Amino acid sequence: MTTSQTDGRLLKGELRRQELIEATLQVVAREGVAGVSHRAVAREANQPATAAAYYFKSIDDLLTAALTVCMDQDAERMRRLAESADGSPEGLTALAELLANVMGGPGRLLAEYELYLLAARRPELRTSTGRWLEALAGYALRYTDDPVRVQTFTSVVDGLLLQGLLTDNPPTAAEFEAVLRHVLL
Secondary structure, X not given: OOHHHXXXXXXXXXXXXXXXXXXXXXXXXXXXXXXXXXXXXXXXXXXXXXXXXXHOOOHHHHHHHHHHHHHHHHHHHHHHHHHHOOOOHHHHHHHHHHHHHHHHOHHXXXXXXXXXXXXXXXXXXXXXXXXXXXXXXXXXXXXXXXXXXXXXXXXHHHHHHHHHHOOOOOOOHHHHHHHHHHHHX
């Protein structure tokens, strides 16, 4: 067996694993955490019925992987925004536009919050949610060093996104920006 064959198999396995994680998010968005089973996820990913159980030994492993991927992606996106934020109102505009964009297709956001709330019951999942909260705080620190304002900012962002899921008219970029300016400027 050559290295290229092995590498190809590893790459194919990692691709299948990522497809299963994405399928998990789709199942959670549509049916909630209770709707996740190995079979349902494999079906959603158009993979053999045993695929999800092969890559993820338990449903908890599958949910943990999905939450970790979401929180890591969101945290990285927030860190990139923080790097470009210079404490000016323009940085808040970019964040407000991102938040409004996330609300535009709420399926994934709904899945993320389902998993995020699961971490409230399962402390072992809090490492990945902590990375998201740290990234939010890092963004706020570009505007203020007041720990109360930083905590207020992280709470407000999570609250606005969660409330946006509960309404037929989620906040617009302009509405997000008005709140962000009030909190950070």
